[in-house]
Amino acid sequence: MKIEFSSLEESAASFILSDVSIAFANALRRAMTSEVMAFAIEDVKIYDNTSALFDEILTHRLGLIPLVTDPDNFVPRSQCSCDGTGCPRCTVTLTMSVEGPCVVMSGDLVSQDAFVQPAEDKIPIVKLEKSQKVVIEAQAYMERGIEHAKWSPVTVCGYKNYPAITHDERCDGCGLCVEVCPKDILQVKGSVIGVKDGVLELCSLCRLCELACLNSGIGNEPAIHIGMDERKFLFTVESAGALPTVGIIKHGLLFLKNHSDELHEALSEIRG
Ligand code: SF4
Ligand code: SF4
Numbered sequence: 001m002k003i004e005f006s007s008l009e010e011s012a013a014s015f016i017l018s019d020v021s022i023a024f025a026n027a028l029r030r031a032m033t034s035e036v037m038a039f040a041i042e043d044v045k046i047y048d049n050t051s052a053l054f055d056e057i058l059t060h061r062l063g064l065i066p067l068v069t070d071p072d073n074f075v076p077r078s079q080c081s082c083d084g085t086g087c088p089r090c091t092v093t094l095t096m097s098v099e100g101p102c103v104v105m106s107g108d109l110v111s112q113d114a115f116v117q118p119a120e121d122k123i124p125i126v127k128l129e130k131s132q133k134v135v136i137e138a139q140a141y142m143e144r145g146i147e148h149a150k151w152s153p154v155t156v157c158g159y160k161n162y163p164a165i166t167h168d169e170r171c172d173g174c175g176l177c178v179e180v181c182p183k184d185i186l187q188v189k190g191s192v193i194g195v196k197d198g199v200l201e202l203c204s205l206c207r208l209c210e211l212a213c214l215n216s217g218i219g220n221e222p223a224i225h226i227g228m229d230e231r232k233f234l235f236t237v238e239s240a241g242a243l244p245t246v247g248i249i250k251h252g253l254l255f256l257k258n259h260s261d262e263l264h265e266a267l268s269e270i271r272g
């Protein structure tokens with residue numbers, strides 16, 4: 001397996017994953033989306049809510065605020081020795097007390113933990129008129145995105161096959177396919193079709209070029225062929241804010257490694 005980053009920032013990353021099967025690429029995507037843990041608010045005590053929102057809607061909005069997470073410093077509540085009652089090893093308490101007129105923002109949440117904080121301060125929660133109040137105490141803990149999307153650390157996590165564009169000897173360089181390519185990556189080189197330098201990855205595999213070639217009356221097969229590298233994938237990952245993208249990728253790979261180790265052990269026992 002090989003990973004080459006074309007861009008790597010805290011909030012977004014693009015990379016090429018190669019020398020793996022499509023099953024592995026999809027497993028990594030699913031691990032990053034559904035298995036990497038992140039903090040989110042789950043239990044809310046409402047002491048006062050005279051805003052225009054029902055308690056349930058207010059609570060739902062609080063649950064969707066991304067919270068910065070360090071998975072190495074906490075244990076999942078479901079695996080904690082407190083048996084799910086909540087303790088400092090698995091749970092963080094956040095409070096909020098705001099009186100209008102104002103817009104209540106995610107930054108109004110006060111966390112008892114210096115690290116587990118709202119990823120953004122300017123996420124609006126509810127508008128308060130004069131004398132309206134929101135006073136709450138919330139408990140947040142780590143879970144997997146497979147339980148609820150609010151625990152997923154990603155907003156975008158997907159891949160596409162690496163494109164492979166070839167042509168055969170029937171190409172006469174007429175350029176019809178160049179005109180229809182929505183990504184503008186094709187060009188006639190000499191008297192045959194080719195791909196401009198450094199832009200092959202932009203190909204969306206839409207095959208409009210093949211259609212244009214067919215429409216030129218070339219026969220039953222186009223002279224340009226859009227294929228895919230079966231063991232090379234272009235990934236895009238965008239973080240919701242709980243973890244940096246590099247942390248999401250690292251923990252996604254660790255999840256796969258740990259589970260394949262467990263499977264290996266189980267198979268060894270069966271064979272043994
Ligand atoms: S498949 Fe689509 S994006 Fe790719 S080269 Fe052909 S027309 Fe362009
Ligand atoms: S691939 Fe087809 S449409 Fe494109 S330049 Fe060659 S002959 Fe023309």
Ligand SMILES: [Zn+2]
Nearest residue numbers: 080082087090
């Ligand atoms: Zn606990």
